[in-house]
Amino acid sequence: MIKKSGLFILALVALVACKQRKTEADKGMQKNTPIATYKPSYANRFKVEYFKDHKRVEVVHPWDSTQAPIVSILSEDSLFLQENPDAIKIPVERWVSVTSTQISYANELEVLQQVVGMAEPQYVSNPIVQKGIREGTIRNIGSAFAPDAELLMALHPDMMMISPFKEDFYGPVRSAGIKIATNCSYLENTPLGRVEWLVYVATFFNKEEQAKSIVEEIAKRYHDVKEIALKADSKPTVFTGKTYQGVWYTAAAESYNANFLKDANVNYIFKDRHGTGSLSYDFETVYESAANSEFWSLIVNSPETYGYSLLSQEDERYADFRAFKEKNVIYSNSNKSMIYEKGLMEPDVILQDLVQLLHPELGLDKELVYYQKLTKE
Amino acid sequence: MQKGETKQRKRSAFILLGISLFVLFVLNISLGSVYIPFQAVVKWMFGFQISNEIWENILMKSRLPQAVTALLAGAGLAAGGLQMQTLFRNPLAGPSILGISSGAGLGVAIVVLLFGAIQGISLAGLGWFGSLTITAAAFLGAIWVLFMVLFLARKLKNNAMLLIVGIMVGYASSAIVGLLQFLSTKEDIQSFVVWGLGSFNNLTWDRHTIFIPMVVIGLVGSLFLIKPLNVLLLGENYAANLGLNIKRSRLSILVITGLLTATITAFCGPVAFLGLAVPHLSKGIFKTADHSVLIPAVMLFGGALALLCHLIARMPGFDGTLPINAVTSLIGAPIVVSVILKRRSLTQ
Numbered sequence: 001m002i003k004k005s006g007l008f009i010l011a012l013v014a015l016v017a018c019k020q021r022k023t024e025a026d027k028g029m030q031k032n033t034p035i036a037t038y039k040p041s042y043a044n045r046f047k048v049e050y051f052k053d054h055k056r057v058e059v060v061h062p063w064d065s066t067q068a069p070i071v072s073i074l075s076e077d078s079l080f081l082q083e084n085p086d087a088i089k090i091p092v093e094r095w096v097s098v099t100s101t102q103i104s105y106a107n108e109l110e111v112l113q114q115v116v117g118m119a120e121p122q123y124v125s126n127p128i129v130q131k132g133i134r135e136g137t138i139r140n141i142g143s144a145f146a147p148d149a150e151l152l153m154a155l156h157p158d159m160m161m162i163s164p165f166k167e168d169f170y171g172p173v174r175s176a177g178i179k180i181a182t183n184c185s186y187l188e189n190t191p192l193g194r195v196e197w198l199v200y201v202a203t204f205f206n207k208e209e210q211a212k213s214i215v216e217e218i219a220k221r222y223h224d225v226k227e228i229a230l231k232a233d234s235k236p237t238v239f240t241g242k243t244y245q246g247v248w249y250t251a252a253a254e255s256y257n258a259n260f261l262k263d264a265n266v267n268y269i270f271k272d273r274h275g276t277g278s279l280s281y282d283f284e285t286v287y288e289s290a291a292n293s294e295f296w297s298l299i300v301n302s303p304e305t306y307g308y309s310l311l312s313q314e315d316e317r318y319a320d321f322r323a324f325k326e327k328n329v330i331y332s333n334s335n336k337s338m339i340y341e342k343g344l345m346e347p348d349v350i351l352q353d354l355v356q357l358l359h360p361e362l363g364l365d366k367e368l369v370y371y372q373k374l375t376k377e
Numbered sequence: 378m379q380k381g382e383t384k385q386r387k388r389s390a391f392i393l394l395g396i397s398l399f400v401l402f403v404l405n406i407s408l409g410s411v412y413i414p415f416q417a418v419v420k421w422m423f424g425f426q427i428s429n430e431i432w433e434n435i436l437m438k439s440r441l442p443q444a445v446t447a448l449l450a451g452a453g454l455a456a457g458g459l460q461m462q463t464l465f466r467n468p469l470a471g472p473s474i475l476g477i478s479s480g481a482g483l484g485v486a487i488v489v490l491l492f493g494a495i496q497g498i499s500l501a502g503l504g505w506f507g508s509l510t511i512t513a514a515a516f517l518g519a520i521w522v523l524f525m526v527l528f529l530a531r532k533l534k535n536n537a538m539l540l541i542v543g544i545m546v547g548y549a550s551s552a553i554v555g556l557l558q559f560l561s562t563k564e565d566i567q568s569f570v571v572w573g574l575g576s577f578n579n580l581t582w583d584r585h586t587i588f589i590p591m592v593v594i595g596l597v598g599s600l601f602l603i604k605p606l607n608v609l610l611l612g613e614n615y616a617a618n619l620g621l622n623i624k625r626s627r628l629s630i631l632v633i634t635g636l637l638t639a640t641i642t643a644f645c646g647p648v649a650f651l652g653l654a655v656p657h658l659s660k661g662i663f664k665t666a667d668h669s670v671l672i673p674a675v676m677l678f679g680g681a682l683a684l685l686c687h688l689i690a691r692m693p694g695f696d697g698t699l700p701i702n703a704v705t706s707l708i709g710a711p712i713v714v715s716v717i718l719k720r721r722s723l724t725q
Contacts, residue, residue: 143559143560143561146559244568244571245511245568245571245572245576245579245646246576246577246578246579246698247571247576247698281410282409282410282578282691282698283439283578284409284410284411284435284439284440285410285411287411287431287434287435287439288411288431288435291430291431291434313583315581316438316581316582316583317434317438317439317581320434320438
């Protein structure tokens with residue numbers, strides 16, 4: 001017992017020491033002012049500073065913005081790398097990814113060939129990654145919050161990109177000398193904010209210019225669709241979500257999904273319930289507010305084709321909503337539409353679908369990609 | 378004289394319980410996160426049309442099925458708990474003691490967590506298919522453990538052994554659940570945790586077509602167990618001397634409790650505490666060990682307490698619902714402690 005706690009304290013001291021050394025090194029490097037700074041236009045949670053021989057990437061602390069930001073130092077200068085052993089060598093040639101979101105960014109930047117390890121590959125549909133896993137060029141490192149540290153050491157990647165958890169599961173990986181980059185894109189609450197994290201990923205591969213132009217193109221298309229939506233002269237009422245285990249989860253006013261509805265120029269029934277996450281209500285609260293809404297927008301995950309009868313089998317009370325009676329339910333079947341993976345980099349297409357479906361009076365007639373109107377009985 | 382007085386006391390206690398049950402049931406229907414005027418509720422209860430269709434739907438399709446769920450689940454768990462306490466002669470026994478709720482948990486874990494890991498589908502989004510699968514899995518898990526316990530009950534003559542086996546089954550299931558959780562994604566773990574918190578607001582009328590008959594069979598079955606339970610109080614040897622078929626009585630007690638626990642856990646999640654606390658509370662009030670009094674008493678008391686907890690979980694002015702387990706344990710624990718303290722001071 002004593003032995004164990006002794007070891008634990010030792011590990012803790014080592015960790016703290018590591019942290020301190022890092023911040024000191026950081027201070028030393030901050031002395032010279034950056035040559036250039038990239039401040040994102042849509043994202044709020046990162047920035048990149050360019051120095052003579054290195055880049056400094058700053059990510060806002062995921063849970064507490066008053067705390068010190070998470071800093072990564074990137075450099076291709078061998079002398080600098082020798083002096084700063086914590087810095088990440090770029091362009092990254094071997095890296096490990098833990099989420100399918102990161103794969104979507106990497107796909108856009110064409111840096112999937114550099115992936116050598118992937119956590120939970122069963123959730124990734126990207127064919128390049130699947131092929132890599134099959135052929136053994138990409139190793140399965142296990143679950144995202146308990147990766148196989150030994151395998152990671154053997155893979156010896158230049159960088160491992162993680163998604164933040166409240167609890168830091170990466171202590172052992174860090175102490176094994178694996179350099180970690182924290183990707184907080186999912187905490188961004190606007191569609192374009194999430195897209196812009198492409199630039200963050202690009203800094204590790206020296207592909208910022210490519211990333212920026214991709215982001216600008218997407219933003220332009222997104223704004224074009226938004227302009228079209230503004231031409232509609234009525235704002236239909238819309239509600240979202242359904243119950244799960246007795247609780248109705250729906251988007252808070254400033255959340256990612258509610259921002260889509262806002263940009264689609266519709267009247268989301270909970271638009272004054274502030275927050276960036278999800279709201280949980282009981283059935284009657286939602287029913288009272290949504291019973292007479294014109295549209296019902298759903299994201300489902302169904303192996304079969306979704307329909308009204310399936311919906312009312314789930315909960316017979318759903319049939320009492322006006323949107324259900326008038327067959328004005330729109331849905332995305334994430335099992336087929338890939339709205340979470342591919343949709344991340346195509347918010348303009350998602351918005352286009354929403355505007356076309358929720359504003360039929362505009363007479364738009366493009367091919368629907370992510371959302372459909374629920375027509376099946 | 379003395380006898381007549383206690384009889385009178387019991388009768389008034391029953392009347393009081395019945396009235397509180399009724400009041401709590403009405404309160405459950407009248408109060409909720411959406412304000413509906415009491416007049417409208419009363420009008421609706423007497424079968425009159427009320428002008429507001431939304432209110433009518435909320436009352437009929439949301440609050441009434443929830444109140445019925447709470448009532449039946451509370452009554453069933455309390456009856457199961459009393460039977461286990463008598464059978465095992467252990468005041469700490471409850472309906473979960475046989476490992477049946479752990480079995481249900483294991484069933485749900487296998488479906489929720491393994492489904493996610495193998496298929497790459499998060500059950501959280503599966504909807505109808507998902508929610509029915511969870512119920513079915515919980516029921517299968519519970520029934521599987523029940524059969525195992527019944528099988529062992531035939532081999533093991535000793536009830537204490539059976540008790541230990543039940544607890545071991547519980548440990549083994551939680552270990553497997555822990556392993557599955559470790560291997561699963563956040564979303565799936567979240568849905569499993571939510572299931573484990575218990576809830577009375579999952580059942581719509583079409584689910585009730587299964588739930589009500591099953592629980593009613595269990596409750597009526599419990600009434601037939603009054604005599605064997607009373608005889609068992611005297612000790613198994615004595616009971617056998619009195620001509621009770623111990624084996625058969627034990628088996629029927631296990632089947633009835635198993636059916637109640639499996640059904641309620643499958644539909645409401647593992648609802649804690651009611652099954653353990655209500656028998657003690659009833660014994661404290663009625664001051665008897667006679668099951669012809671206790672069985673109906675725990676049913677009424679269990680139903681009333683579950684309704685009270687459900688009411689608190691959905692406090693007006695509060696948009697969401699608290700997990701039912703948090704409420705049952707928070708309310709139940711102090712009540713049980715106070716009853717025990719009171720009883721101790723009486724005996725001294």
